[in-house]
Amino acid sequence: MAFRIVKLSPIMARMMSTNATKVGFIGLGQMGNRMATNLMNKGYKLNVYDISAEACDAMKAKGAEVYKTTQELAKNSEFVVTMLPNNDIVKNTYEDMIKDGVNKNTMFVDSSTVDPTVSQYVQKIVKSAGASFVDAPVSGGVMGAQNATLTFMVGSTPEEFEKVKDFLGGMGKKITHCGTYGMGEAAKICNNMMLAISMIGTAETMNLAIRLGLDPKVFNEIINVSTGRTWASEVNNPVPGLSPGTPPSNDYKGGFSTALITKDLGLAASVATGSNSPILLGGLAHSVYRLLCTHDLGNKDFSVVYDFIKNKTEKK
Template identity: 40%
Template sequence: MSRVAFLGLGHMGLPMAKNLIAAGHEVRGFDLMDAAVEAAKAAGVPVTEFGIDAVSGAEVVITMFPAGRHVISAYQDGLLAAAEPGTLFIESSTIAVDEARTAHELAVAAGHRNIDAPVSGGVVGAENGTLAFMVGGTDEDFAAALPLLEAMGKRIVHCGGPGLGQAAKVCNNMILAVSQIAVAEAFVLGERLGLEHQALFDVVSQASGQCWSITTNCPVPGPVPTSPANRDYQPGFAGALMAKDLGLALQAIEQTSTDARMGRLAQELYAVYAEGPGATRDFSGIITDIREDLV
């Protein structure tokens, strides 16, 4: 079993840390937000006052931060210096590919190991230990991290060298955003043609239009009882986070000169959605914007 520092105990990080403890690992957590700290304590996750205190003596450091600048700043401002030589840093935030590679270079230069291991599966996946991990790093570091990732996830894929886990995450979330918009548009069209939601779901969920956005994240109440649509679009995965991830996708699109028109359009639509109440609602709630836009 490993001694783990888990930095970032929000909606995703806390259940991930709890699953590590349940698997027998020794975990010390840290978060800047008082509410997250109190939630962690209530859940039985030991919390330190400072991040460097959690890192000191740890064999593995997992970070789950809002953005790449937070990761790089934390690495430079004490985390790498506080860690024992050879510590394995697992970066599970969703950040830009070049930021992941910068974090890797900083860790290695400081005498440590590093992989990027962003996740997919949302809060439900984090709670149930069924997350998908997309990993970038060396074969040796991937092998060292695998037992920990398996305690938090069900599907772990080694995507290649440093940064390629984030590359896979960017591509995955671009697909997800485009498909969620398409599903929302189809349900609005079905409504206006007189189709009942359940009837359309029964067809599409078993036909060529079947996808995760239909069978798990159905954007209308009723057909999928566990979908955010049945709890007033409480996330889940908030619209602001999808807008952020699509911003990373747009950055990658432009850096690689890729003709990704659907990805660009999805980024535009989610940027608008996240400017209003969609910032804190589930990203499937974009169906409400689509209804209004089509009036």
């Protein structure tokens, strides 16, 4: 009897895997649709929801099942991932989704970037309803979502972390346990506040160095083996040409947008206000990035701050 090796198309593969784990995905924007696609490519069966019919259709074409309500979606999913724009939408989405009860076994994962107190509130109501919730915001941007190389920062119990680790590994490559509920969000917000400070600081330091007559390439080599080194100077130096292949070397296109880091700095400002913590440089960084937004730079990589502050004219 002849034996034929059949190479199934990905869509066929998913349809045939009737035993595949069912994952609900809510929020199919720039990040969400890529993350959901990676899960499908890993063999999960995807149930999706978005307020945009277009976004849903695109996922349907790839083999996902589209749901009309989040309640229905949740009831038919073992994992539910939410990837949503802000505090209020996350809060409202969960209140609405669980109002008629949830499956005890469903694990809810919020990958949105929100205030840790929102995560803690949502965890509480999901727990009360009988299921589990962890916060797991990401870093790595659209490229990380595309290539499944995101970093996940997880707030959960150790047991819950074990349960979601491999699952999240389908969308990223570094999965970190940051502590209890909300601590994934806290870690992300704090890291990004420091990142914004580093970037602006590196931008103004590079500008000053150049104004004083230093060759930017030479100075960058020096700073990168000295105490002034930061991720910004080493990996994404804001002076065009110093980090080839990065946004600063490509007219500040792509990368991590000024608008998004401004949003994260807003969350940092909010939690710092809430805990009465002084953020002298972090608060200033927030205003500087808001200033860039008012100057129409919201869509550029956040390293564009170098272009904004650098002296345009020759030194007298």
